[in-house]
Amino acid sequence: MSKTAESVWNNCLAFIEDNITSQAYKTWFEPINAVKLTDTALSIQVPSKFFYEWLEEHYVKILKVALTKELGPTAKLVYIIRMENTYGNKQPFTEKIPSANRSNLQSQEVDVPLKNKSPELKNPFVIPGIRNVKIESQLNPNYNFDSFLEGESNRLARSAGLAVANKPGGTSFNPLLVFGGVGLGKTHLAHAIGVDIKDKYPEKTVLYISAEKFTQQYIESVKKNNRNDFIHFYQIIDVLIVDDIQLLSGKAGTQDVFFHIFNHLHQNGKQVILTSDKAPVDMIDIEQRLLSRFKWGLSAELNHPDYDTRVAIIKNKLYRDGVEMPEDIVEFLANNIKTNIRELEGAIISLIAHSSFNKREITIDLARRIVDNYVKHTKREVSIDYIQKVVSDYFQMDVNTLQSKTRKRHIVQARQLAMFFAKKFTKASLASIGSQIGQRDHATVLHACKTVDNLSTTDKQFRKYVDDLTKKLTL
Incomplete structure (x- = not known):
């Protein structure tokens, strides 16, 4: 019996399903449709560019094994990307991309052997004639x-x-x-x-x-x-x-x-x-x-991106994936995911995925559920501004007093504690911490951290300050 695109792909799916989790299979392989089979080249249709990139990033090896079992060592895989949420309500379009060739996204269809896009970096220096090695x-x-x-x-x-x-x-x-x-x-x-x-x-x-x-x-x-x-x-x-x-x-x-x-x-x-x-x-x-x-x-x-930059990042990501999203949802995401760019893009991908796979419109309620779930499972970085506010409130002073040049002992200790926790809970450099806490230099921050460490072991009251503030900052 001659092979068809559907029969080849169904056999591939049976192999893949046995080798990955059921959730991964349902999410990343069930939405794929086999389109055509030409000799040893199988064309499959996927919902979006980010979907294609995810497959290439995480499943190219198992795809290679499955397809080689069906079509032999010359097996080739061509992605057809169906973009249905394009800007300006344009007609959907199809883009054909050979596997592991994403640097040429706008090219005509080119069949290439299925292979890993990022082969492991070997030690080229063991090869004779090193100067001629590419x-x-x-x-x-x-x-x-x-x-x-x-x-x-x-x-x-x-x-x-x-x-x-x-x-x-x-x-x-x-x-x-x-x-x-x-x-x-x-x-x-x-x-x-x-x-x-x-x-x-x-x-x-x-x-x-x-x-x-x-x-x-x-x-x-x-x-x-x-x-x-x-x-x-x-x-x-x-x-x-x-x-x-x-x-x-x-x-x-x-x-x-x-x-x-x-x-x-x-x-x-x-x-x-x-x-x-x-x-x-x-x-x-x-x-x-x-x-x-x-x-x-x-x-x-x-540093952490400001609000305008976060909005620009979201819109750029959506544009690259060919997806439309209402302005109020863009603003919601930018306001609620502030820690880093990777988390922001991860939440966008999750939102698009839920919308695409469940065939649901992207709404503010869906965005809120995704963000709540995403943030819940993501360790959030504490900002230096937040640390200064918590320390100031604890010692019943305002942030301006904390940052002031005064040498009063209780204010100096509060400032030193703010620097200590900024170093402990953020990735900011000592110079950046000093700059944000009263325009001090990195040597002052280093001294503050050493002072807090010393007082914590010799002064019971000071140790209580450290314990109380640690609880407040890690709630």
Whole structure:
């Protein structure tokens, strides 16, 4: 019996259903329709771009296995995206995208073998003739400057990133260190710089790698006794992007090898881009000689997005997914999810998914249920402003008094406690904490934290202050 698109897809579904959870199967595979089968190429229709991207991100491996079982090693998968909620009530349109080829979204249909879009980064330095080896950048083209919206919270970092992309290695922003809390866009910005450089300077070798992967590679090179080859490989990179550099903390060997690589790149006019959840001054167990080099260029902080930026992020996300949403729901989301961009986009995806899968209109009630459920299961960051208000109320003073220059003992202690809890409960740098609590410098904040630690162990009354405030801030 000849195979049809439906029979091939049904067999694939039977295999997939046996290998994933029932909820995942119901959510991500039941809405898919098989459209056509041409030789070994199966075309399937999915509800939206974000749906397609989710499949590529999380299920491409199992799709590959299932389709190969049915159609053999030359199996190909083509997505047909049905966009039904477009702006301006336009007619629905269909877009055909080969699997693992999302950098070419507007292209004609092109059949390509089904494969992982992000193959594991191996150690290219073990290959003979290294200078002739093509080094994959490991960049995600979706993380670009167009989707990294500018606002007060990120203007300095974004502008510096654009300057570096225009002239890599040729600005005073070398290294460029982007730091800030979880979900504020550090990785997105790092990729955007790399993607822009590759567009402008295709001849340059750009490499994105996490500090964790870099450490794993270094350990492997030591085991195989080719540490020098490891160093040589990284010294031929034109633009090196290392994500989460703070993870080198306490790893003396990895720090030493990174020191030599950094020196070579910097001295030869190559660009280094780093991200971290801490400013250099707050990094612990990183060698001083490395910290001093991190400060050679520019350290740019990403802060929590303000209301206008959150609205712009929501509208941009909706536009990219081809979805319409009433203005009052956009405002509701922006007002209720303030902690970081990742949470905001996650809530939007959840809202669109519920609407799409359940064939329900996006309403304020649906948005409220999604947000309530989402926020309930998400750890919220406490803001520095909120900490100052709680501490001020506890000591029966206003925030202006807390921030004042007075040296009265009870006010000084209140201020020190605010700084202590800001360091404990937020990802803000010491410099940022000091700036927001009475225009103090990072040394004052460091002293305040040490004072609170000392008094907590020697003064029972002060210890009660700490315990009471901890309860109030963690309710």
